[in-house]
Amino acid sequence: MAMARRTLLSSKNLYYNSSKYYSFSLNRGFASGSDEENDVVVIGGGPAGYVAAIKAAQLGLKTTCIDKRGTLGGTSVNVGSIPSKTLLHHSHLYHEATHSSANWFKFPSVEVDLPALMAQKDEVVSDLTKGIEGLFKKNKVNYVKGYGKFLSPSEIKVDTIDGGETVVKGKNIIIATGSDVKGLPGITIDEDKIVSSTGALALKKIPKKLVVIGAGGYIGLEIGCIWGRLGSEVTIVEFAPQIVPSMDGEVRRQFQRTLEKQKMKFMLKTKVLSVDNSGDGVKLTLEPAAGGDQTVLEGDVVLVSAGRTPFTVGLQLDKIGVETDKVGRILVNESFATTVPGVYAIGDVIPGPMLAHKAMKDGVACVECIAGKEGHLDYDMCPVVVYTHPEVASVGKTEEQVKALGVSYSVRKSPLVTNLSRAKAIYYAEGLLKILAEKETDKILGVHIMAPNAGDLIHEALKALQLGTSGEDLARAWF
Template identity: 75%
Template sequence: MAMTSLARRRATSLFNSSILRGSAFSRSFASGSDDNDVVVIGGGPGGYVAAIKAAQLGLKTTCIEKRGALGGTCLNVGCIPSKALLHSSHMYHEAVHAFPNHGVKFSQLEVDLPAMMAQKDKAVSGLTRGIEGLFKKNKVNYVKGYGKFAAPNEISVETLEGGNTVIKGKNIIIATGSDVKSLPGVTIDEKKIVSSTGALALSEIPKKLVVIGAGYIGLEMGSVWGRLGSEVTVVEFASDIVPTMDGEVRKQFQRMLEKQKMKFMLKTKVVGVDTSGSAVKLTLEPAAGGEQTTLEADVVLVSAGRTPFTAGLGLDAIGVETDKLGRIPVDHQFMTNVKGVYAIGDVIPGPMLAHKAEEDGVACVEFIAGKEGHVDYDLVPGVVYTHPEVASVGKTEEQVKAAGVAYRVGKFPFMANSRAKAIDDAEGLVKILAEKETDKILGVHIMAPNAGELIHEAVLAMQYGASSEDIARTCHAHPTMSEAVKEAAMATYDKPIHM
């Protein structure tokens, strides 16, 4: 059977790295007296996936999780519950604003917030139990408690039951994720001033919501409450929302959010907070300095980013180094400066994304088992789950320009897509960047309903080094939203048909 180009590259990488590394398996398993082959600290997307993969590779594995519920921030108070509320609030918003245009009318419509929250909680609890089931299926030992290093191969665990136990392992993986980044002078009480965790559990719909930070999380949570009736104002220190996003797409995205009545105060910083009254009073001033103003809100969401969670792990005691941002530097096999101690996910440099942490976890234990792990950080997709969604992979146009690469751009609007027009949901576009000389795809950016699903055609194409013509000459079913990707590819290397 012919070997694919990607398989050849990985096989070559395995051969070359094995020469450079010698035997990773024998190095990692130098100590033969320890109880576990792998101990994972943290049961989030990176940690639980690493634990399951390690067990599947035949390694005796223990996973330690302080929360008492697997899935980490993502499943318990992040990705999953936020997407549940995004979907529920979108259904309500559609019922109010879109259903009449489709001939569906109601005499009365209201939000049952407790029922909405219950649906979210049901999704979370079901998925958490599912991971525990996977642990049992794959024979992963699960310890509920807070673990910290007693030695490079020993973890002391304060169990949730109140006792203490020591877990030994030949290889320890730190997968403790990240926590909310605080702001000076802003105290999060999860009532009036909330993190994303508190924003997922509000007992009533705030009349006025101020979001500090115009990144992925802030815009998503602002969308949830804005759809349900809150007046949402986003305060952002930078000059743009989602600064990592392609500039052209970002401008269209912001206009779309403004059409949904979300307000933006860019190049603005919070310099004071007063919670003494019934409302929260924020004191604001221009980022560059200047006259101060005040802004009132019922609830303030602090969404200024996340920071690696390594507190209380005892890293200093065993000599694990961290950088000035609190991240743990690792080599290409995810090993820290201490032999046998590894780190993955949000605690190491790179995007703080659940799917990136999962890839880290698989690759890390593959290295531990003497195999060749693989993560292409240039091809980690990012998605903002608003409506429309915005998804991207690869380079932005600004990055391509800065690199001095000659390139072509192809764009196709969903206003010209038959499926989007048929369902009356045609805001957005597909934008493809390709190298001018070779037509190799450099980046793809999509703003559309379900952009987070559409982007993976581009991820796979770029993983195999495809050209825009390769996508353009691939048959796409009609009528589908994905035809816009094909048309944008046609516009990149030649001309589109339907525009």
């Protein structure tokens, strides 16, 4: 059977040399055992899991998906990307009505009906989770609601959400249990005054002062923008000297300046020593990251946004010998196979970007490998979008990454105000387009966009990178 192929410039950081961990065939097809009922069993019903289950069923494999939440879609659909995007959209409309558009249109009154807004968010989530369950029925995926754990590499015991238990057998098991909120030492999340992203997307009133701990990723910034638009005073506290270190440095700096113009405050190189929620509000004791005098910052709500960690609690991976790295990620080879024959892992539980669309691609590629086909992924072509306003989107290499590779490169960049007349026409011309290309061949290496619709525009750049397009080709293309 053909082995899966990937084109990964940074593969050392994502995958592990199969010769070190495996003495068996990488793409061996189905494990032996005539008494096993399923060809594929998927543990987890999030973007990685439900897509893998549907793909397996479409390939003619008898498939069961086990999910503990009871509503499919995982963190992304239930308490992550979908509710946050819903609130981002509607908070933007409110902000436009009370700020930019207010210069030309007179509204008698614009008020936030927060219960109605939250109800709308919940309705969107409900519709999508039911839609995924409908796809399971259409594709004949067996759906078991409960918490699964390994009894053996081919048997999963499920404690069902109705209080019962059952055992699900499979020739191939895929672990797709996603990730969970990463906590901070000494800080207890109560989902009331000290909240995770889940609690921050379900607040019952608009906080006067919101403090966000962590700006290394996108979640805290997006949620900060939601509540900032609705009237909160937002302060970001970050231990590192910059926000979003994975972002291109030049774009990141302009991005932060733009957020500051929107009255978002930043306290960088700052350490949180303690959080006290015993009073009416919350008090944070802070000090400079390098050491120094302590200060106190007060807020109504504190969002802990320190990242996410792979969720493998209760799976009993050690019982069957599945190996993980020092941060709990499951070790896999290029076919998503773990160190145990017949057991695979995808999505947030393995190395790589913790993004829903990446997890979905993992699911398809993994099942294709199991079925003896060629599952192909290139994480360098995985686009990333921050859904603030303006949005920031990128694909390919940052300038810092290109420099580290030692490649001779050129930079094409243009402020949005001089690049797109439509940006000026819609009264939002703050942004940047930046293209990195190899100097000798003019092959595009990376594209970075900060603009109101950057998440839509980046797909043009993605196609250019996938096709090996030059900067000149892109300049001459009709758009």
